[in-house]
Amino acid sequence: MIGAMSRQNHVNKEEEGGSDLMRKATEAADDLYRMRDTYFPSDSNDKTYKLQTQSQIALNLLDSIPPEERKLPTQRATYEYLKGKILDVFPEYSKKAEDHLSKAVKLNPSLADAWLCLGNCIWKKGDLTATRNCFTLALSKGPNKKILSQLSMLERRMAQGKKHCLFNHVYHDFEFCFLYVCSLSCLLTFSCLSLGADNQEEIVAESIKHAKEAIALDVKDGNSWYNLGNACLTCFFVTGAWDHSKLQQSLKAYQNAEKDESMKLNPDLYFNCATVNSYLENYERALSGFEAAASIDPCLNATEEVEKMINLFDKLDNLLKGQIKAKRLASLTSSLSEVQLNPSYRRATIDNLLDGLNKKIAVVGKVLFFIKHENITPLYYLVCDSNQICFVLTVYGISNDAIKEGDQITLLDPSFHNNGFSWNEKHYEFRSVRVDFLEQVHVNGKPVPPRHSVRSSIFAQHKP
Numbered sequence: 001m002i003g004a005m006s007r008q009n010h011v012n013k014e015e016e017g018g019s020d021l022m023r024k025a026t027e028a029a030d031d032l033y034r035m036r037d038t039y040f041p042s043d044s045n046d047k048t049y050k051l052q053t054q055s056q057i058a059l060n061l062l063d064s065i066p067p068e069e070r071k072l073p074t075q076r077a078t079y080e081y082l083k084g085k086i087l088d089v090f091p092e093y094s095k096k097a098e099d100h101l102s103k104a105v106k107l108n109p110s111l112a113d114a115w116l117c118l119g120n121c122i123w124k125k126g127d128l129t130a131t132r133n134c135f136t137l138a139l140s141k142g143p144n145k146k147i148l149s150q151l152s153m154l155e156r157r158m159a160q161g162k163k164h165c166l167f168n169h170v171y172h173d174f175e176f177c178f179l180y181v182c183s184l185s186c187l188l189t190f191s192c193l194s195l196g197a198d199n200q201e202e203i204v205a206e207s208i209k210h211a212k213e214a215i216a217l218d219v220k221d222g223n224s225w226y227n228l229g230n231a232c233l234t235c236f237f238v239t240g241a242w243d244h245s246k247l248q249q250s251l252k253a254y255q256n257a258e259k260d261e262s263m264k265l266n267p268d269l270y271f272n273c274a275t276v277n278s279y280l281e282n283y284e285r286a287l288s289g290f291e292a293a294a295s296i297d298p299c300l301n302a303t304e305e306v307e308k309m310i311n312l313f314d315k316l317d318n319l320l321k322g323q324i325k326a327k328r329l330a331s332l333t334s335s336l337s338e339v340q341l342n343p344s345y346r347r348a349t350i351d352n353l354l355d356g357l358n359k360k361i362a363v364v365g366k367v368l369f370f371i372k373h374e375n376i377t378p379l380y381y382l383v384c385d386s387n388q389i390c391f392v393l394t395v396y397g398i399s400n401d402a403i404k405e406g407d408q409i410t411l412l413d414p415s416f417h418n419n420g421f422s423w424n425e426k427h428y429e430f431r432s433v434r435v436d437f438l439e440q441v442h443v444n445g446k447p448v449p450p451r452h453s454v455r456s457s458i459f460a461q462h463k464p
């Protein structure tokens with residue numbers, strides 16, 4: 001009897017030892033992914049080396065579990081899952097990782113985390129349908145905020161279909177980055193390709209739905225809020241880049257994400273929030289956001305975004321302070337008061353406008369300069385109204401050959417903003433009017449032809 005009890009105690013100790021090693025291997029895998037998501041050295045090769053080193057340590061720890069402690073199907077499934085997860089920590093697709101994760105779900109189909117990891121692994125080789133199947137199967141095991149967020153992200157990727165346009169600006173996602181684009185590039189001029197899936201809007205609506213479901217499971221989870229922000233930003237472009245309420249929803253979601261301490265080391269959150277602020281022309285907040293992103297991850301192009309913006313503002317400042325002779329301005333603007341307007345619109349000058357949308361108001365002006373800068377959108381012009389007051393015109397959704405220097409333009413329902421902010425001890429101040437659609441501007445007395453309309457798209461790719 002005593003001998004039997006001793007043998008049982010010995011078996012229990014061995015089981016405890018095996019489970020302890022499995023627990024340590026699980027913690028090592030979690031630490032590996034934490035490093036992937038929060039370690040951003042100035043040299044990306046340092047990160048690759050560290051991931052390789054730490055992944056090998058984690059694999060060695062996993063393989064130190066005695067074979068007899070991974071005989072049961074559930075034990076073997078956990079072992080295969082952890083091995084596949086560790087091997088899949090790199091951005092490149094790994095056939096070995098897929099093989100181990102596939103074994104894990106066959107041995108234990110109830111292992112939701114293994115289905116999630118398998119889906120992420122398959123995503124890297126471009127099989128989006130199989131990826132969705134994995135996420136759906138994972139979700140069938142029970143509500144899970146991580147799975148819902150990944151499914152939401154995948155749906156945004158599926159919405160683009162197979163065709164896309166060349167990109168310029170970037171907004172980043174949690175393992176994948178999304179690039180919003182226009183059909184005109186400062187490097188190349190080309191025709192915009194079709195926007196992908198026919199049911200884009202429906203798929204993105206599903207993406208938003210799943211993002212909200214993730215938040216409902218844990219309203220304090222920053223990553224779920226971050227994911228919703230990305231979904232709303234995608235929706236803004238997919239639906240024609242006109243509904244600014246989607247941008248405001250995206251901005252609010254990012255701000256909620258920032259309340260979670262675990263998101264403080266996510267540079268993409270600050271980058272994306274800055275991108276939205278830039279598009280909304282909240283320039284000071286955009287600059288601060290890009291600077292915060294750069295301080296966390298020097299390898300992001302956030303510093304370059306700050307430099308581009310400051311270079312542009314310096315150009316605007318120099319032009320606005322430049323000495324254009326009064327006689328020259330008087331000559332350029334002399335005919336503006338004679339421009340005939342639609343009777344339903346009231347004529348105004350830039351100093352009569354209120355901040356925000358000015359409905360049923362028309363401002364007539366002369367284009368003095370087209371201001372070249374390093375980004376595709378928006379287009380910037382220096383314009384002078386009939387009172388010889390100069391202001392900045394920002395143009396979205398219209399090609400750069402629709403409005404030229406010397407053109408007389410009529411701005412309908414102008415969206416006005418009085419900009420004033422400081423950066424690095426330099427103060428910038430200028431008045432601006434924003435144009436988002438062809439219908440908001442007439443050039444030389446005529447509506448802008450539809451061929452000048454430019455629509456944005458989304459292109460997703462694996463983050464390097």
